[in-house]
Amino acid sequence: xxxxxxxxxxxxxxxxxxxxxxxxxxxxxxxxxxxxxxxxxxxxxxxxxxxxxxxxxxxxxxxxxxxxxxxxxxxxxxxxxxxxxxxxxxxxxxxxxxxxxxxxxxxxxxxxxxxxxxxxxxxxxxxxxxxxxxxxxxxxxxxxxxxxxxxxxxxxxxxxxxxxxxxxxxxxxxxxxxxxxxxxxxxxxxxxxxxxxxxxxxxxxxxxxxxxxxxxxxxxxxxxxxxxxxxxxxxxxxxxxxxxxxxxxxxxxxxxxxxxxxxxxxxxxxxxxxxxxxxxxxxxxxxxxxxxxxxxxxxxxxxxxxxxxxxxxxxxxxxxxxxxxx
Amino acid sequence: xxxxxxxxxxxxxxxxxxxxxxxxxxxxxxxxxxxxxxxxxxxxxxxxxxxxxxxxxxxxxxxxxxxxxxxxxxxxxxxxxxxxxxxxxxxxxxxxxxxxxxxxxxxxxxxxxxxxxxxxxxxxxxxxxxxxxxxxxxxxxxxxxxxxxxxxxxxxxxxxxxxxxxxxxxxxxxxxxxxxxxxxxxxxxxxxxxxxxxxxxxxxxxxxxxxxxxxxxxxxxxxxxxxxxxxxxxxxxxxxxxxxxxxxxxxxxxxxxxxxxxxxxxxxxxxxxxxxxxxxxxxxxxx
Amino acid sequence: xxxxxxxxxxxxxxxxxxxxxxxxxxxxxxxxxxxxxxxxxxxxxxxxxxxxxxxxxxxxxxxxxxxxxxxxxxxxxxxxxxxxxxxxxxxxxxxxxxxxxxxxxxxxxxxxxxxxxxxxxxxxxxxxxxxxxxxxxxxxxxxxxxxxxxxxxxxxxxxxxxxxxxxxxxxxxxxxxxxxxxxxxxxxxxxxxxxxxxxxxxxxxxxxxxxxxxxxxxxxxxxxxxxxxxxxxxxxxxxxxxxxxxxxxxxx
Numbered sequence: 104x105x106x107x108x109x110x111x112x113x114x115x116x117x118x119x120x121x122x123x124x125x126x127x128x129x130x131x132x133x134x135x136x137x138x139x140x141x142x143x144x145x146x147x148x149x150x151x152x153x154x155x156x157x158x159x160x161x162x163x164x165x166x167x168x169x170x171x172x173x174x175x176x177x178x179x180x181x182x183x184x185x186x187x188x189x190x191x192x193x194x195x196x197x198x199x200x201x202x203x204x205x206x207x208x209x210x211x212x213x214x215x216x217x218x219x220x221x222x223x224x225x226x227x228x229x230x231x232x233x234x235x236x237x238x239x240x241x242x243x244x245x246x247x248x249x250x251x252x253x254x255x256x257x258x259x260x261x262x263x264x265x266x267x268x269x270x271x272x273x274x275x276x277x278x279x280x281x282x283x284x285x286x287x288x289x290x291x292x293x294x295x296x297x298x299x300x301x302x303x304x305x306x307x308x309x310x311x312x313x314x315x316x317x318x319x320x321x322x323x324x325x326x327x328x329x330x331x332x333x334x335x336x337x338x339x340x341x342x343x344x345x346x347x348x349x350x351x352x353x354x355x356x357x358x359x360x361x362x363x364x365x366x367x368x369x370x371x372x373x374x375x376x377x378x379x380x381x382x383x384x385x386x387x388x389x390x391x392x393x394x395x396x397x398x399x400x401x402x403x404x405x406x407x408x409x410x411x412x413x414x415x416x417x418x419x420x421x422x423x424x425x426x427x428x429x
Numbered sequence: 430x431x432x433x434x435x436x437x438x439x440x441x442x443x444x445x446x447x448x449x450x451x452x453x454x455x456x457x458x459x460x461x462x463x464x465x466x467x468x469x470x471x472x473x474x475x476x477x478x479x480x481x482x483x484x485x486x487x488x489x490x491x492x493x494x495x496x497x498x499x500x501x502x503x504x505x506x507x508x509x510x511x512x513x514x515x516x517x518x519x520x521x522x523x524x525x526x527x528x529x530x531x532x533x534x535x536x537x538x539x540x541x542x543x544x545x546x547x548x549x550x551x552x553x554x555x556x557x558x559x560x561x562x563x564x565x566x567x568x569x570x571x572x573x574x575x576x577x578x579x580x581x582x583x584x585x586x587x588x589x590x591x592x593x594x595x596x597x598x599x600x601x602x603x604x605x606x607x608x609x610x611x612x613x614x615x616x617x618x619x620x621x622x623x624x625x626x627x628x629x630x631x632x633x634x635x636x637x638x639x640x641x642x643x644x645x646x647x648x649x650x651x652x653x654x655x656x657x658x659x660x661x662x663x664x665x666x667x668x669x670x671x672x673x674x675x676x677x678x679x680x681x682x683x684x685x686x687x688x689x690x691x692x693x694x695x696x697x698x699x700x701x702x703x704x705x706x707x708x709x710x711x712x713x714x715x716x
Numbered sequence: 717x718x719x720x721x722x723x724x725x726x727x728x729x730x731x732x733x734x735x736x737x738x739x740x741x742x743x744x745x746x747x748x749x750x751x752x753x754x755x756x757x758x759x760x761x762x763x764x765x766x767x768x769x770x771x772x773x774x775x776x777x778x779x780x781x782x783x784x785x786x787x788x789x790x791x792x793x794x795x796x797x798x799x800x801x802x803x804x805x806x807x808x809x810x811x812x813x814x815x816x817x818x819x820x821x822x823x824x825x826x827x828x829x830x831x832x833x834x835x836x837x838x839x840x841x842x843x844x845x846x847x848x849x850x851x852x853x854x855x856x857x858x859x860x861x862x863x864x865x866x867x868x869x870x871x872x873x874x875x876x877x878x879x880x881x882x883x884x885x886x887x888x889x890x891x892x893x894x895x896x897x898x899x900x901x902x903x904x905x906x907x908x909x910x911x912x913x914x915x916x917x918x919x920x921x922x923x924x925x926x927x928x929x930x931x932x933x934x935x936x937x938x939x940x941x942x943x944x945x946x947x948x949x950x951x952x953x954x955x956x957x958x959x960x961x962x963x964x965x966x967x968x
Contacts, residue, residue, distance in 0.1 A: 212708045215466065219659050220704050226652060227697040233690035242690065284819070284829040284840065291816045294805040301765065301799070302817040302883050303791035343648055346468065350530045353523050382541045389535035396518075396528045 122267055126260045136259035138375045140331060143263075143270040144324045145371045149351045149363035150277050151320035156357060157281065158313035159293030161218035164205075164225025165321055165348045170340025171228055172198040172322025177248045177329040178238050187251050191326040198322020199315050201228065206314040210307035213296065225345050232337045244336035251330045262331055269327060273320055278360060280316060289313055354395045356402025365403045436564040438681045444570045444639070446677025447577035451632040452650055453657035453669045454584065455625030461601035461664045462621045465515050465525055469532035470654060471647030473626045476536055477503055477633030478642045479544060482551050492554045496576075496634045500627040507626025511619050533647075540644040551637040573635040580631060581670075584624060588666065597621060601664060653680075656700055662710020671711065717776070718743050718887055718918050719764070724773035726759055726941075733759045735941040737773070739920075741887060746909070746919045748929050748949070751938035757922045758800060760938070761889050764920075765797050766790045778886060792820055796885030800892050800922075803876035806865035810856055810875055813864050814847035817882035847882065854878045854908050870901030874908060881912070888912065890921040894928060906931065929953075 121128075129135040152165045176194030179185045185193075205224045212220055232239050239245050255261050280286055288309045291299040296306050329335055355366020373391060377384040399406055452474060459465045477499050484495035510532070518524040554576075555568040588594035593616075600607040600617050608614055632650075640646075657676050661668030676696065683692040703711065719741040726734040734756045741747045749757050762768040764775055766787045775783045782790055805813050828836040851857040854874055859867060864875060873893060880888055893909070894902045909931065913919065921932070929935055929949045937945040937952055945955040 208705050212704065215464075215663070216704070216708050218466070219655065220701065220708075222652075222655065223659070223697045223700050223704075227694060227701060230690045230694035230697060234688075234694055279832065283832065284836075287812070287816050288819065290808070291805055294807055297767065297787075297799065298803065298805060298879070299816075300767070300787035301791055301797050302879065303788050303820040304816075305786075305788045341648070342652055346530060350527060353527045357523060382538060382545070385534050385538035386542070389531050389538065392527055392531035392534065396524050396531060400521075400524065 119271075126263055133259045136263045138372065140259070140262050140266045142368055142371050143266045144328055144331075145348075145351065145367040146364050147270055147273045147324040148321055149348055149355070149367040150274060150360075151317045151324070152348050153352050153357065153360075153363050154277060154281070154289075154320070155313050155317035156352065157286065157293060158289035158310050159213070159296070160221075160310055160313060161214070161349075162221045162314075162317070163218055163342075163345050163349060164221040164228070165317070166340045166344035167225035167228040168198040168202055168318040168321040169325035169328070170232060170335075170337065171201050172325030173329040173335050173340070174232050174239050174245065174325075175322070176326030177245050177335050180249050180330065181245065181247060182238065184249075187249070187330050191323065191330065194326025194329070195319050195323035198325065199319040202314040202318025202321075203311055206311045207307075210310050222342065222345075225340075226342055229337050229340050232340070239335075239337070242337060244334060246334040248329050248333045248335070250333060251327075266327065266331070269323075273323065274364075277316075277320065281360065285309070285312065350392070354392060354402055356404030358401060359404035362402055362404040369403065433564045434685065436562075437566070438685060440566050440570055440574075442674075442678045442681035444574045444577075444677075445680055446674045447574050447581065448632050448636055449653050449657050449676050450581060450669055450673030451577050451628045451635075452654040453661070453673055454581070454666070455628040456654045457658045457661065457663075457666060457669050458597070458601070458621045459515075459625050460658060461666065462597060462604075463511075463515055463519070463618050464522075464604075466522075466529070467625070468526065468529040468651065469510070469536070470625065470629055471649075471651035472533045472536045473503055473506070473629040473647075474633040474636070474650050475642075475644065475647035476540065477630030478551065478637035478646070479540055479549075479633075480630070481634035481637060482549055482642060485552055486549075492552070492638075496631060499630045499634050503630035504623040504627035507622040507624075508619055510626070511622035515622065516615065516618065537644055537647070544642075544644065546644075549642045550640070551634065551642070554638055569638050573639060576635060577632070580628070584628065593617070593620060598666070601666070656696065658710075659700055660703065660711055662707075662712045665710065665712035668710065668712030717741070718745075718778060719920070720776040721760075721764070722774040722776070724760070724763060724775065725771050726756075726763055726768060727771045732941050734763065734770075737938075737941070737943055739936050739943070739946075741918050741920050743886075744913065744916050744918055745933045746913055746921065746931055748932035748935040749920060749922050749938060750924070750929060750935060750952075753924075754940075755938040756941040757938055758891055759941075761797060761891055761922065764790070764889065765795055791883050791885075794884070794886035795889065796880030796883040796887070797889035798873070798876040798880050798891055798893060800895070804864045804872060804879060806863070808864055809861050810864055810867070811844075811847055811851065811860040813875060813879055814850055814882050815843055817879040818843040818846055820883060850878050850881050853881070853911065855904070868901075870897045870904070873897065874901075874905055877905070877908060877912075881917075885917060888917050888919045890919060892922050892924065895924070902928075 125139055126136060148165065148169055152162065155162045155165070172194035175197040176187075176190040179190040179193055180187065209217060209220050233241050235241075250256050251262065251265065288299070288304050291302075291304060292306050292309055300306050351366040351370050352363050353366070354370055355364065356362030370388060370391070373388045374384040377387045380387070395403060399409060401409060452471070456467060456470045459467045459470070480502060481495050481499045484490045484498055485492055488495075490498070514528050514532075515525060518528065553569045554572045558565050558567040560566075588597060596607070596612045597617050597620065599610070600612060600614065604614070607617075653676060657669055657672040660672030660675060679696050679699065680692060683695055687695065717740050719739075721737055721739050724734055724737040725732065737760065739747075739749070739760075749760060751757055759768065763770045766782070766785045766789065769784060773783070774781060777790070777793060777795065780793070782793060785793070805816060808816060848857065848860070851860055854877065856871065856875060856878060859871065864872065867875065877888075877890065877893065894905055897905065909919065923929060929952075932949055935947065935949050935952045936943055937955070945952050947955075
């Protein structure tokens, strides 16, 4: 038990060192670092989506909340010339408020019905972004958003390190919430809302809380992205992008905290790694998804346990077989 | 607002409604019978448009023959999807979601690779237009509507009148009960998947003659199909007709007053409000 | 009286599932609610605990009106319950099931929990302690690290009762607590129920099994949502209506 904990810690440390050295390893190639930043931001988005799923709520609107954070921060920075240290928290809080406002009326809706409502909620938010053209630039998008800092312009390395720090902080917070009483209540509600409320857990409150936490971090990642990419397009936050976030999580493994990290890390990178294939690059992604669906019921993060289980099982079978032969 | 514009919109409403219903009916069948949220449904629609195009333009077939072959071909793909995709993962929502998304990714990029971003449109089924009381109506719109309506009547008759159709309804009401009554579930789910994909393909072929084809055209149609099914209520096949009509009317008339994205926003807001008061949809049963 | 309902009624789409029901549970009593399938017993539980809202009538618990209170509020006020099926958190271990259920005692708020203040840690430690005590009390402590879904059916039901106890209830509602159990498991649970009563917790239980009713101080008999008899188990058994409801249809 203790041993596995130490080996886990060592693995984590090794991963951190590698992540820290990435700019050195790739020799500061801007394209790779750009993808690196995007992977990190996607990890925040998918991990925060998993927070919502923990409470048993299937949300297919997460990209829309990312978009709300991004656009709110972008508009504040561009039209009102506010500094990023104001716009980024403001974007996150805006996404959270919207999540709570949309979540409260639908606490009595569950399972597939909730998924459908969230789907339309997400589409509605993106439509609003398109309609508010005077602020957001409508369908053509919002450009010339100020960068995180003037000195960062044209550079990727500082962005990479800042995003890495942000991601680590977000993940630590999400980890702690999940492994606290709050996380336990979420998981309890997800397993049975009836039993959960019979022991005094306020289902509606904790579900809205999960939305608040999840949407906050989605908005945070979005707002950060606004200052990183400096242009935004509503197409990045529609229905399919939301579905893709769900897919990253499911392929990575919903049950494990590492699932979203592995899923977002791998699946976001695949089309970029195979960029040379041009329009065929997503095909590789599709094939990976099929492999995971057919061979790994608990996703990539569940692979280790799955293999261990199979190994134990085959060993047991061998033992019983030899015992039977004796 | 001129009368002719309103009349045009009325024709549009009929065409859109019938195509939405074609799409939503298949989606609703799979959802209510197998509990499958088939996100890949609209990709079948998009592929249907392209297959139909290739059969007409490249292979030089007659439009109607091409449409029939497309429906059959994609119906068979539906059988394949049901047998090797939905059936093994029956009841496992997460894996079915990933599977359908994989199908979306693969088919969309395949079409993108094979066809690219060239603009294509299916040649008209019946070109020209005619005039009633000063209102010009394109023949192809009438054709699309009539074809969709005939197909819908056929499918509804099949569901209501035939033994298999009745078994499909029974299964969609109560899966376990249907199993206990000795209904061959897998025959039912296979037929449902075939019908669903064939209808989506026909919708794609018909829509392809009204609009340009686009590898990513399915995304919006998927949202429409889900909108209709939610309006109708999960489990209500008949409600799909009303849901499709409501959505068709909204999408045909609202553009007279609102810009594109505002139309979508209103359509979606209507759904959200309905779900607030009737989470089970207009015709669904109380959960 | 610990619990009193007055004219409690619930109508589902024109059908009266519970009609004008008056029942009482006194402190420290074990009270039975019996009746054939579909008599509305589980509905009564759902009304008392606030899962469903009554169409008419009043529910008084511990001197306070709880008629339209929600389920998590009635739990807070001291009503613990079990369910006929889906009675636990299947993916939690046995111990986690109880820790999750000890949400209310001792209390802590959201900020304490996310910031993990020393007070929060102390309270969580107390909850763990309490959970272990309850497991010991019901005799499930040897299985505390098993996943709940891997337990034998009977033990799952006992765990459901233990979970309800973690709310520190004054009144425990048990929905068919021994249905589907083996004779051995039934004996095991009977001991548990008697021990619970010794702790001063009142029990209202639903049962089909008339034999099991001997445990009760008082019995209410329901048929088609109506109360058709009440009294001690011996009195009720002699009642003609009850025999009709229970045995009248036995020929088929």
